[in-house]
Amino acid sequence: MNDSKIKNIVILGGGTAGWMAANLLHKKWQHLGIQVTVVESPDIGIIGVGEGSTPLLKVFFDSLDIEESEWMPACNATYKNGISFVDWSTVAGYESYFHPFPTSLDFATFGFLYKYSTLRRQGLDLLAHPNRFSLLANLTEKRLAPLPAESFPFHFQYGYHFDSVLIGKFLRERAKEKGVNHIEATVESVEQHDNGDIKSLKLNTGEELSADFFVDCSGFAQF
Structure with missing residues (x-):
């Protein structure tokens, strides 16, 4: 310019x-x-x-x-931690899904989500709901804002209403x-x-x- x-x-x-x-x-x-x-x-x-x-x-x-x-x-x-999808699936226990805004910590836990989901499709009885592997999904369930202590070493992303x-x-x-x-x-x-x-x-x-x-x-x- x-x-x-x-x-x-x-x-x-x-x-x-x-x-x-x-x-x-x-x-x-x-x-x-x-x-x-x-x-x-x-x-x-x-x-x-x-x-x-x-x-x-x-x-x-x-x-x-x-x-x-x-x-x-x-x-x-x-604060907005993500987006909740109701009636996401007809599978028992998976009817809703919370799509989180990712944190840097999630990149580690999502690897386990992939492995658990793969093993579940192969017939193992494992809990592989995505909400269990997301930090912001867990914060939302506890009605907590995405405001970590300054000493928390992971990066957060969040939106707003x-x-x-x-x-x-x-x-x-x-x-x-x-x-x-x-x-x-x-x-x-x-x-x-x-x-x-x-x-x-x-x-x-x-x-x-x-x-x-x-x-x-x-x-x-x-x-």
Whole structure:
């Protein structure tokens, strides 16, 4: 990006996707003087549901230097150890399965899972349920969070459950504090270059918004 002619980026749409993009782009390229603007329509609501994430959401917040103690209370967030599948199998004792986010310790125990499963298929009466070989599956059964002591030598991965409306608001305020522009307006039409690239957005406020690069986070509104 050092030699790029991109100086203005416009993101269409707020919510979780739009404000995540805004925070990341600003964090990555603010030193180059690139201005990020989010156009968010007050007439298009956000789908307000509880959401669950993979461990990549922790990577996202870590990349922005945002601590869990800051964003989790603001977004009604809890820890997520994995995904539970009910009616996974009709075999007695194996009806449900908890798919964990892996820890480095699991790479050792999963070897035993493979061996036990192979021997069970060969007729030996062995307990080979995957849940028995996963650290996070066992933590979940005991209703424990994936927060080991600092002396624990193994790496953990985990996700989160959170309120999607609240996390969008949190990221919006964070981005605005850092210098991201926020325009509340609805796009009425699009101007294009001869090659089909977007030239500008015409807003219901009468403003025409140009940029060097556009990011579509309009979701079901389908820009």
